[in-house]
Every structure is written in C-alpha cells, then in structure tokens.
Amino acid sequence: MSRDKVTPYHFIKSKREGRRLVMVTAYEYTHAKLADDAGVDGVLVGDSLGMVIMGYRSTLPVTFGDVAHHLKAVLAANPRALVVADMPFLTYEVSREEAVRNAGRYIKMGADAVKIEGGVEVIDKVEAMVKAGIPVMGHIGLNPQRFLVLGMRVRGKTAEDGSKIYEDAKALEEAGVFSIVIEFTTSEVAAEITKALRIPTICIGAGPMCDGQILVFHDLVGLNTSPPPFVKKYAEGYQLFLDALKRYTEDVKSGTFPEERHYFKMAPEEYSRFLEILNKKKARSGS
Ligand code: KIV
Numbered sequence: 462m463s464r465d466k467v468t469p470y471h472f473i474k475s476k477r478e479g480r481r482l483v484m485v486t487a488y489e490y491t492h493a494k495l496a497d498d499a500g501v502d503g504v505l506v507g508d509s510l511g512m513v514i515m516g517y518r519s520t521l522p523v524t525f526g527d528v529a530h531h532l533k534a535v536l537a538a539n540p541r542a543l544v545v546a547d548m549p550f551l552t553y554e555v556s557r558e559e560a561v562r563n564a565g566r567y568i569k570m571g572a573d574a575v576k577i578e579g580g581v582e583v584i585d586k587v588e589a590m591v592k593a594g595i596p597v598m599g600h601i602g603l604n605p606q607r608f609l610v611l612g613m614r615v616r617g618k619t620a621e622d623g624s625k626i627y628e629d630a631k632a633l634e635e636a637g638v639f640s641i642v643i644e645f646t647t648s649e650v651a652a653e654i655t656k657a658l659r660i661p662t663i664c665i666g667a668g669p670m671c672d673g674q675i676l677v678f679h680d681l682v683g684l685n686t687s688p689p690p691f692v693k694k695y696a697e698g699y700q701l702f703l704d705a706l707k708r709y710t711e712d713v714k715s716g717t718f719p720e721e722r723h724y725f726k727m728a729p730e731e732y733s734r735f736l737e738i739l740n741k742k743k744a745r746s747g748s
Pocket of ligand 1: 505506507508547600642644675677
C-alpha cells in the first residue's frame, strides 16, 4: 500500500479507477492513529462530536472552536488519510465571506478539506470557498444541522424528494466539490446520484451503490449504546471498556492493584537515609 498522503484528487481518481473509499470520523489523536493504521482513506472531524463526545442531543450547539480543538488533536497524529473538518451550524450559512474565512481557518490549521451540509441553498458559499482554493466535501440527504426544519428521517422516499436530492448533488458537483456525503437516503436515490456524478459519493445509511462509506467511530466500535439503525457494529466497545473499568474498580478496592511490578522502590540505603531525614524533620517540628 502506498504511504502517500491522501488528497482530494486521490478521491476523484479512486472513483475513476473503481476503488472504493473508506472514511470514519475521528475526534482525537488515538482515533486518527487507529484509523490510519487500519488504512482508511479519510477521517472526518465531524460535528457528531456534539453527541458522541460532548453528550449533546444534536449537533446544533457545536461551535467553530469545538471542531478546531478536535481537529488539532487529529492532526497531531499526522495522518496519511485525508483530514476533513466539518463546519458546524452557522459557521457558513450567513454569508460567503464568513464561509470562506471560517473554512480557511481550518485549512490554515492543517485540514485537507472542509465539509458543509446542504444542497442548492448553499451553492454560493461552496463556489466562494472553491474559488478561494478550499477543497469542499458536500453533505446531502439527511442534514442533521437542519433537523428542526426537515426532521431526522430517511430522505428520498418519494420521487419528488429523490429528485430534489439529485438536483442538490448535481449543483454541488457543478459548484466544484470533490466528493459528497449522502446520508440516510433510500438506496435508489444514492445509486442514481452515484451513477450521474464524476466525483465520488460517500454514503452513510444510503446503501451499497456509493463510491465509499463513512461511519461514526463510536457507532462502529460499539461505544454508542443507541446507534442509528444503519450502523454495523464491528466491536462491543462499550462492554469491553465497562468490563475493564469494573475489573479495575474491584482490583483497587480489594488491594489487588497495584502489584509489585506496577511500582518502583528506592535502594535500601536511600530508604534508610530518607527515614533519617524524615525523623530529623519530625523532631524539629515536634510531630
Ligand atoms: O458529523 C458527522 O459525523 C457526519 C457524518 C455523519 C457524515 O457528518
């Protein structure tokens, strides 16, 4: 496997050459290192951190600074994988200027690309970012940042909704995005979009016909105890950590941990000198 850094160009080339792309979210150094060691093509510092890291009920409270903080930790792993910074709610919707400035700040930090949610309604922002030299990943179908208006349901169940999502995809490609995440749509919609675009589609809960897949780290390793219905769990992470923490708790309470191999001792003569010093101190202070 080549160890060359993955770029947006690599994503487009992968589609052209029929190679499927793998992405996972990452929020810290160890996640990024694990993902890179597993050979994924891209990591997303997703605003899903609002739920899986901060315990919020939605992604809406996530700030520019929250993503910046976790991006810094991911970049510290110096991943070969493409690093995509997710732009949180209200960091790109208000104006083209804000969108470019905020996206540019993530790029200056070291992100390889940014992702924004939305279709035709954000096209002017995408165009402005691409014009500024910022690689942009789109995100259509279910847009969690718009759940108050659109709900958290499967998209593309009707021909009309499917064709709206298709138009979003075509407009984003036209505006210059290098890839599009399709979240929680019917598989027919994702398949038709994938066939129609030159850029790769990365699906989450939208079926097998896309050019790649992405999952949230905590969902795939089983740390999320109530994952979305489209998730495949590859480990029982929650139970694994719970068992470890329970055994640790029992060991400390029973005095089984730490054992002799877990601590370090003074040389006997140093220990004698140490006791002498303490005794003198105690004598001086009268204790
Ligand atoms: O924030 C995130 O994790 C995402 C993925 C669901 C694609 O946007």
